[in-house]
Amino acid sequence: MTTQELTEQIFKKKSFLCIGLDTDIDRIPTYLLSEKDPVFSFNKAIIDATHSYCVAYKPNIAFYEALGVSGWKALKKTIEYLHSEYPEIYTIADAKRGDIGNTSKMYAKAFFDDLGFDSITVAPYMGKDSVEPFLDFTNKHTILLALTSNEGAFDFQTKKIGDQELYKEVIKTSRTWNNSENLMYVVGATKAEYLREIRKIVPENFLLVPGVGAQGGSLEEVCKYGLTKNVGLLVNSSRKIIYASDSSNYAEIAAAMAESVQNQMADELAKL
Numbered sequence: 001m002t003t004q005e006l007t008e009q010i011f012k013k014k015s016f017l018c019i020g021l022d023t024d025i026d027r028i029p030t031y032l033l034s035e036k037d038p039v040f041s042f043n044k045a046i047i048d049a050t051h052s053y054c055v056a057y058k059p060n061i062a063f064y065e066a067l068g069v070s071g072w073k074a075l076k077k078t079i080e081y082l083h084s085e086y087p088e089i090y091t092i093a094d095a096k097r098g099d100i101g102n103t104s105k106m107y108a109k110a111f112f113d114d115l116g117f118d119s120i121t122v123a124p125y126m127g128k129d130s131v132e133p134f135l136d137f138t139n140k141h142t143i144l145l146a147l148t149s150n151e152g153a154f155d156f157q158t159k160k161i162g163d164q165e166l167y168k169e170v171i172k173t174s175r176t177w178n179n180s181e182n183l184m185y186v187v188g189a190t191k192a193e194y195l196r197e198i199r200k201i202v203p204e205n206f207l208l209v210p211g212v213g214a215q216g217g218s219l220e221e222v223c224k225y226g227l228t229k230n231v232g233l234l235v236n237s238s239r240k241i242i243y244a245s246d247s248s249n250y251a252e253i254a255a256a257m258a259e260s261v262q263n264q265m266a267d268e269l270a271k272l
C-alpha cells in the first residue's frame with residue numbers, strides 16, 4: 001500500500017488507530033482453547049468487530065513464533081484473512097528484524113513476499129546495508145526504531161554522539177539511504193514531548209507510535225506534537241483493546257474500546 005492510499009483511508013475512517021494483535025494464548029478467553037486454531041479464532045473475532053475503527057493491524061511476531069509451527073500458521077491465516085476480507089487495511093509485521101545484507105534480504109522476502117505485509121519494523125543498529133534490502137521493495141514501508149517506548153530507550157537512544165542524541169542521528173542518517181522515501185519511524189507514545197524535535201527532522205514522514213493504553217502514553221500529547229496536515233501518525237494500542245474483556249463478548253468490548261479511541265482521533269483530525 002502506498003503512503004497516499006494509507007492517508008486516504010485515515011481521512012475516510014477518521015482514524016489513525018493501529019490495533020496490535022499481540023495474541024497471547026494465555027490471555028485469550030479459555031473457551032477458545034478447545035477450537036482448532038484458538039489464536040486465529042481470537043484474531044478473526046477481534047478483526048471482524050474492530051476493523052471499521054482502525055486503519056491498520058500490527059501482529060507482533062514474537063507471540064506467534066513462541067507457539068512454533070502452529071503460531072506461524074495462525075499468523076499466515078490472519079494476514080490472509082485481512083487480505084481477502086479487508087484489503088483496505090494496512091498491515092505491519094512487528095518483527096524488529098535487521099542483519100547483514102543478504103540475511104536482511106531473506107527477512108524482507110519472508111514478510112513482504114511470502115506473508116504479504118505492507119510494512120515491517122526494523123532495528124537500525126547494524127546500519128545502512130542491513131536496512132536497504134527492506135527499502136528495495138516498492139510500495140512497502142520499513143519502520144525503523146528511532147525512540148522506543150520502553151525505559152531502556154534511555155540506555156542508548158538518548159545518549160549523545162558528538163552534539164546530538166543517537167535517535168536523531170539514526171533518523172538523519174537513514175534519510176540518506178537508498179529508497180529512504182519508504183521509511184517510517186517508531187517513536188514511543190510515552191516520549192511524546194520528543195516528537196517536537198523529531199518533527200523538525202522529519203516534518204512529513206509517518207511515525208508509528210506505540211505506547212498509548214497499557215503503557216500509559218497520552219494520545220492528546222502525541223497529537224499535539226506529532227500530527228501533521230497529512231496526519232503522519234499511526235498510533236498503536238494492543239493489550240488495552242484486545243484484552244478489554246475475557247468474557248464471551250470480548251470482541252464487542254474490544255470494539256467499544258477501539259471506537260472510543262477512534263472518536264478521540266476524529267476530534268483531533270477535525271482540528272487540522
Ligand SMILES: O=C(O)c1cc(=O)[nH]c(=O)n1[C@@H]1O[C@H](COP(=O)(O)O)[C@@H](O)[C@H]1O
Nearest residue numbers: 020060121148149188210214215237238239
Ligand atoms: O515496534 C513497536 O511496535 C514497539 C516499539 C516500541 O517502542 N514500543 C512498543 O511497545 N512496541 C510494540 O507495540 C506494542 C505495544 O503493546 P501495548 O503496550 O499492549 O499497547 C507491542 O507489540 C510492542 O512490542
